[in-house]
Amino acid sequence: MSTKFAGIVVTMVCAAMLALGMPVQAEIKAGDVTGGAKAPHVNIAIFHKLHGQDAFAYPVSVAKGDILKGFSGKAQFISMNHTAGLKDNDVITLSNDVLRENAGAFEDLGVDCQVSVHIKNTDVSLAGMCEIFLIDQDHREIEHKGIIKTVTVKNGADWQLIYLGEEDGIAVYANQEIGLE
Numbered sequence: 001m002s003t004k005f006a007g008i009v010v011t012m013v014c015a016a017m018l019a020l021g022m023p024v025q026a027e028i029k030a031g032d033v034t035g036g037a038k039a040p041h042v043n044i045a046i047f048h049k050l051h052g053q054d055a056f057a058y059p060v061s062v063a064k065g066d067i068l069k070g071f072s073g074k075a076q077f078i079s080m081n082h083t084a085g086l087k088d089n090d091v092i093t094l095s096n097d098v099l100r101e102n103a104g105a106f107e108d109l110g111v112d113c114q115v116s117v118h119i120k121n122t123d124v125s126l127a128g129m130c131e132i133f134l135i136d137q138d139h140r141e142i143e144h145k146g147i148i149k150t151v152t153v154k155n156g157a158d159w160q161l162i163y164l165g166e167e168d169g170i171a172v173y174a175n176q177e178i179g180l181e
Contacts, residue, residue: 036180037180038178038179038180039084039085039086039087039178039179039180040086040117040119040122040124040155040176040177040178041082041083041084041085041086041176041177041178041179042082042083042086042092042117042124042126042153042174042175042176043080043081043082043083043159043174043175043176043177044079044080044081044083044092044094044113044115044172044173044174045067045077045079045080045081045159045172045173045174046077046078046079046080046094046111046113046130046132046170046171046172046173047071047075047076047077047078047170047171047172047173048075048076048078048132048134048136048142048168048169048170049074049075049169050073050074050075050076051136051138053073053074053075053169054169056074056075058075058161058164058171059161060160060161061157061158061159061160061161062158062159062173063158063159064158064159064175067159067173075169075171078096078110078111078132078134079094079096079110079111081094084179084180085180086117086119086124087117087119088117088118088119089116089117089118090116090117091114091115091116091117091128092113092114092115092117092126092128093113093114093115094111094112094113094114094115094130095110095111095112095113096110096111097109097110097111097112098110108133109133109134109135110132110133110134111130111131111132111133112130112131112132113128113129113130113131113172114128114129115127115128115130115148116128122154122155122178123152123153123154123155124152124153124155124176125150125151125152125153126148126150126151126152126153126162126174127148127149127150127151128147128148129145129146129147129148130144130145130146130148130163130172131143131144131145131146132144132145132146132168132170142168142170144165144168144170146163146165146170146172147163148162148163148172151174153174153175153176154176155176155177155178156176156177156178157175157176158175159173159174159175160173160174160175161173162174
């Protein structure tokens with residue numbers, strides 16, 4: 001259930017209780033519609049190497065707080081995502097697109113990813129596909145499709161490289177933590 005839908009349900013239940021003269025307890029806090037249930041949260045970051053940085057090698061892992069600072073001057077981030085309250089067999093869909101008309105045709109620039117989630121205890125396995133469309137500093141059109149092979153991301157660990165497209169300079173990183181749904 002989406003957070004927005006859950007919020008609507010809570011509001012409707014509270015309104016119905018008030019209409020029936022029943023007391024409404026204020027135990028639910030913002031961001032905690034589950035009463036304190038915990039679940040994995042996954043963060044995904046996608047990068048593209050900057051012009052002139054062909055020799056830069058993406059590291060296998062990056063410290064938790066340093067994902068943007070660590071690539072300063074080397075790669076630009078294309079997309080970042082945080083998904084909370086994941087359950088086994090969920091699919092994270094990232095779509096960060098710009099649609100525009102150019103010379104009578106449409107261009108679709110950005111990121112489209114579908115990442116499946118499998119959870120075992122506090123470990124999360126991710127697998128999926130990302131399509132990335134961008135124009136680099138050399139005015140080269142990049143249409144990149146990348147398959148993310150199954151990789152396990154441990155709770156609380158650093159950012160982990162989960163996909164590398166060396167030819168186009170594309171890298172996808174993920175980390176995960178446990179938090180309120």
